[in-house]
Amino acid sequence: MTVEEIRGSVGVSNEIDRFPIGMRVLAVDDDPTCLKLLDGLLRKCQYQVTTTNQAITALKMLRENRNRFDLVISDVHMPDMDGFKLLELVGLEMDLPVIMLSGNSDPKLVMKGITHGACDYLVKPVRLEELRNIWQHVIRRKVESKSQSKSNNQDKTNNGGEGGQEAGSGDPNGKLNRKRKDEDEDVEDNGNEDDDPSSQKKPRVVWSIDLHRKFVAAVNQLGIEKAVPKRILDLMNVEGLTRENVASHLQKYRLYLKRISQQANMVVAFGGSKDASSYMRMSSLDGLGDFRTLSGSGRLPNAALSSYSPSGMLGRLNSATGVTLHSLTSPSMIQPTHPQNLTNSIGSLTKFQPVVLPTPPNHQNTNLFQGIPSSFDLGHLHQNGNKPNTQIPDFNPIDESRIFTGPSSFATLGSQSSLKMASSESFNLVSSSSSFLDVPPPMGENFHDQLPPNSSMKYGYSAATNTIPGFGSNINSTASVPLEAQGQRHGQYGKPSYSPYSSNAFSTLAAAAAAPPVNGGGLGGAVSQANDGICGVYNRSNGNGATAMQRSRETERSSTELKMGSGEEYLLEQTKLPSGFVANNGYDSLDDLMNGMMKREQDPTIMMDGEFGFDPYSFGSCIQ
Amino acid sequence: MEQNHIKKQINSARNSLFQQGYLDEQFIQLEDLQDDANPNFVEEIVTLFYSDSTRLIRNIETALDNYPLNFCKLDDYMHQFKGSSSSIGAKKVKEECSQFQECCKARNTQGCIAAFRQVKHEHATLKRKLETYFQVSPSNSLYNTHIISRQGA
Numbered sequence: 001m002t003v004e005e006i007r008g009s010v011g012v013s014n015e016i017d018r019f020p021i022g023m024r025v026l027a028v029d030d031d032p033t034c035l036k037l038l039d040g041l042l043r044k045c046q047y048q049v050t051t052t053n054q055a056i057t058a059l060k061m062l063r064e065n066r067n068r069f070d071l072v073i074s075d076v077h078m079p080d081m082d083g084f085k086l087l088e089l090v091g092l093e094m095d096l097p098v099i100m101l102s103g104n105s106d107p108k109l110v111m112k113g114i115t116h117g118a119c120d121y122l123v124k125p126v127r128l129e130e131l132r133n134i135w136q137h138v139i140r141r142k143v144e145s146k147s148q149s150k151s152n153n154q155d156k157t158n159n160g161g162e163g164g165q166e167a168g169s170g171d172p173n174g175k176l177n178r179k180r181k182d183e184d185e186d187v188e189d190n191g192n193e194d195d196d197p198s199s200q201k202k203p204r205v206v207w208s209i210d211l212h213r214k215f216v217a218a219v220n221q222l223g224i225e226k227a228v229p230k231r232i233l234d235l236m237n238v239e240g241l242t243r244e245n246v247a248s249h250l251q252k253y254r255l256y257l258k259r260i261s262q263q264a265n266m267v268v269a270f271g272g273s274k275d276a277s278s279y280m281r282m283s284s285l286d287g288l289g290d291f292r293t294l295s296g297s298g299r300l301p302n303a304a305l306s307s308y309s310p311s312g313m314l315g316r317l318n319s320a321t322g323v324t325l326h327s328l329t330s331p332s333m334i335q336p337t338h339p340q341n342l343t344n345s346i347g348s349l350t351k352f353q354p355v356v357l358p359t360p361p362n363h364q365n366t367n368l369f370q371g372i373p374s375s376f377d378l379g380h381l382h383q384n385g386n387k388p389n390t391q392i393p394d395f396n397p398i399d400e401s402r403i404f405t406g407p408s409s410f411a412t413l414g415s416q417s418s419l420k421m422a423s424s425e426s427f428n429l430v431s432s433s434s435s436f437l438d439v440p441p442p443m444g445e446n447f448h449d450q451l452p453p454n455s456s457m458k459y460g461y462s463a464a465t466n467t468i469p470g471f472g473s474n475i476n477s478t479a480s481v482p483l484e485a486q487g488q489r490h491g492q493y494g495k496p497s498y499s500p501y502s503s504n505a506f507s508t509l510a511a512a513a514a515a516p517p518v519n520g521g522g523l524g525g526a527v528s529q530a531n532d533g534i535c536g537v538y539n540r541s542n543g544n545g546a547t548a549m550q551r552s553r554e555t556e557r558s559s560t561e562l563k564m565g566s567g568e569e570y571l572l573e574q575t576k577l578p579s580g581f582v583a584n585n586g587y588d589s590l591d592d593l594m595n596g597m598m599k600r601e602q603d604p605t606i607m608m609d610g611e612f613g614f615d616p617y618s619f620g621s622c623i624q
Numbered sequence: 625m626e627q628n629h630i631k632k633q634i635n636s637a638r639n640s641l642f643q644q645g646y647l648d649e650q651f652i653q654l655e656d657l658q659d660d661a662n663p664n665f666v667e668e669i670v671t672l673f674y675s676d677s678t679r680l681i682r683n684i685e686t687a688l689d690n691y692p693l694n695f696c697k698l699d700d701y702m703h704q705f706k707g708s709s710s711s712i713g714a715k716k717v718k719e720e721c722s723q724f725q726e727c728c729k730a731r732n733t734q735g736c737i738a739a740f741r742q743v744k745h746e747h748a749t750l751k752r753k754l755e756t757y758f759q760v761s762p763s764n765s766l767y768n769t770h771i772i773s774r775q776g777a
Contacts, residue, residue: 033673033708040657040665077703103707125650125710128657 020135021046024068028058028086029075029101034124038073038101041131055081059089066094070138073122076102076109084116091117092252097137101126115259148244205245214238215249634760641757646750651713667758673712674751680705681744688737698736699728705743716746 025047029035035051042049050069052058055078062069072090076083087098099120100113113121119137122130207215218235219227229247236246641647651666658665684701687694706721720743727735 031704031708031711032676033669034711036669036672037654037657037711040662040669041653043661044657077700077707103703103710124707125653125713127650128653 020138022048023135023138024048024070025050025134026058026061026069026072027051027074028055028072028078028083029053030078030080031075034075034101034126038126041126041128042073044128045132047135054078055083055086059086062090062094062096066096069096071097071099071134073099073101073134076100076104076113084112087113087116087118095141097141099134099137115255117255148248149242151244205241205249207249211236211238211241212249215246215253219250219253630760634757637757637760641753645715646753647713648715649713650710654712670712670754670758673708673714677705677708677747680708681747684740688740691733693731693733693736695728695731695736699725702728702743709747714747714750717743717750720746 025042027035027038027042027049028051029038030053032053035053039049039051050061052061055074058072058074059081062072074083074086074090078086083100083102087100090096090098097119098117099122100118101122101124102109103124105123110121119140120134205211214236215232218232221235222228222231227250229243229250232250233241233243233246642651654666654669662668680701684698684705687698687701702721702724706718706725709717709721720739724736724739724743727739
């Protein structure tokens with residue numbers, strides 16, 4: 001790749017040839033003084049600067065036109081949205097390099113920036129010298145994407161031989177790790193409507209909900225350990241998608257799951273009821289178990305938990321959620337479902353993993369409910385039709401944008417089966433990081449449903465670094481709680497499942513807590529528990545909606561909002577949901593979806609608090 | 625000659641601000657950003673800082689009136705305030721901010737109140753000094769022109 005090529009691919013600005021001069025930077029900072037300073041400094045470097053003091057505006061601008069900017073600089077501390085969340089979203093949706101800016105040089109924050117995908121972290125006050133070099137991040141991405149695309153092209157021609165190599169060598173992982181932040185959604189544009197012919201950038205693949213669902217399904221089918229890009233690609237059987245696309249998406253997915261699990265772990269730790277590992281185990285065992293535990297009391301015997309993997313997750317989520325809710329700014333709760341459990345669960349079903357998103361304090365209620373749906377069974381049981389999704393709606397308001405539709409994979413995988421399993425299997429993926437939820441529509445959509453069992457939800461989940469070991473498979477359940485699996489597929493996106501679930505969940509949880517989660521029925525109970533824990537029921541199918549919601553919500557809450565769509569069915573329903581959910585695969589659809597969802601959820605006015613017995617559960621403790 | 629004299633005065637005023645610790649190198653960065661395209665950059669950004677920081681100060685004062693003190697929130701506000709102050713090179717203000725944050729961490733109510741008084745004091749002092757400085761500083765090209773023409777007249 002020559003310098004000219006690199007330069008040429010930088011953008012459509014007139015100064016292409018003079019890169020880095022004219023590099024288009026978007027600066028986001030709520031502090032007007034700092035913003036003005038940034039503006040002045042960047043102009044001095046001869047960059048083309050656009051400033052905004054609102055993260056939401058920034059996101060909107062980026063979504064409108066991905067190719068309008070080369071680099072984003074964002075403050076960490078902002079009132080309308082956590083900088084890390086924005087960071088994740090931008091990374092997921094637009095794959096642009098993002099530099100974090102903060103007045104705080106605490107290494108923990110710097111670390112957090114890194115785990116969220118920042119390519120640099122600057123401390124205020126910013127100096128000119130520091131800004132002079134930021135163009136390197138743009139170039140780096142281009143270089144890496146080019147090399148990816150090259151190998152990608154080769155891959156395509158060697159389709160047959162590649163799978164073996166990939167599977168055996170573990171290379172994809174290596175590659176993924178290497179290219180982690182610089183993944184480039186390669187040339188193969190999979191339904192990317194944003195293709196800008198005038199831009200020399202490679203069109204990015206848009207991971208629509210459907211696509212993501214297929215992805216998750218493929219991953220689940222393969223099993224998280226065996227899910228290598230080549231095989232996933234083959235399974236997905238999508239034209240125009242390259243192995244590179246899948247590889248980069250897989251990496252993100254894994255990170256997302258990981259984050260969720262970490263979050264869950266954090267929550268666990270926070271809650272003090274169980275250590276992360278036990279959490280994970282529990283969750284994997286049976287959703288119920290976890291929930292119990294999550295409830296903060298850790299009362300549930302692990303045994304019980306074991307039966308429910310999904311519930312376990314949920315449970316964990318719940319507690320984690322609760323904990324995270326207060327403590328975490330990022331709502332997304334990552335359910336660290338035990339990887340093992342996950343795998344088990346995954347195997348069994350796509351498990352809807354209720355994604356319990358740690359709902360931000362405000363939405364905590366909603367999130368919890370959201371999670372509940374995961375206990376699909378419960379939903380059925382309690383289908384009182386009451387608050388159907390009241391919870392869910394709540395979900396939306398909160399940063400649900402993160403809703404992980406990740407679990408879509410769940411849905412796809414065994415949505416049917418998982419449905420039954422739902423109770424046990426549904427994992428509520430708590431997308432701890434709201435960012436995940438907000439995962440740019442494409443992401444959200446994709447991931448929502450498709451949380452591959454094992455994929456650590458790297459999206460948006462800023463979960464603690466605990467990765468749940470078998471999380472991969474479990475992730476399915478955890479990640480996107482296939483609430484739908486619960487069979488709540490009522491037209492509402494996950495709502496139906498939620499409501500019955502949530503209400504039931506809580507009550508059921510209490511009751512079910514004792515009883516080991518039984519598939520189907522048991523799950524319901526467990527699920528409800530899980531729901532409790534799951535703050536952000538993740539409506540995967542609503543991915544769109546969820547995402548939409550999430551996005552609109554912004555705020556710290558987002559972290560918990562992982563709403564996991566329940567299973568495929570759910571997803572399907574959701575996508576078809578006319579009600580408020582926009583089953584689009586596009587960005588906007590997610591927002592709309594989310595909005596729709598939120599509205600819906602809000603209707604039932606299900607107050608999670610107290611209504612579903614949340615209080616007794618961790619949720620209560622969580623929500624403070 | 626007059627102009628040289630004035631310039632000297634301006635320089636010494638500026639130097640004293642640095643020497644007395646009111647300003648640090650960051651302020652020089654601001655000055656570097658001032659050019660023909662942005663002739664009043666420094667003054668503009670300082671003005672912006674003062675109008676925005678007034679709001680923050682009010683928030684902190686309100687928060688300090690609520691007992692028991694919400695140290696997290698206070699620390700949060702101060703973090704923002706410190707960020708802005710450091711961006712314009714307000715050295716003493718920044719130092720007092722750090723002191724305030726220490727008191728927050730230690731959950732020291734009286735300490736916070738006292739530290740905040742210091743912050744406000746430094747904040748106001750710097751404002752006065754900078755206002756004076758801008759009145760005479762050559763950064764304001766219009767002003768400078770005005771002075772020169774006046775001198776010449």
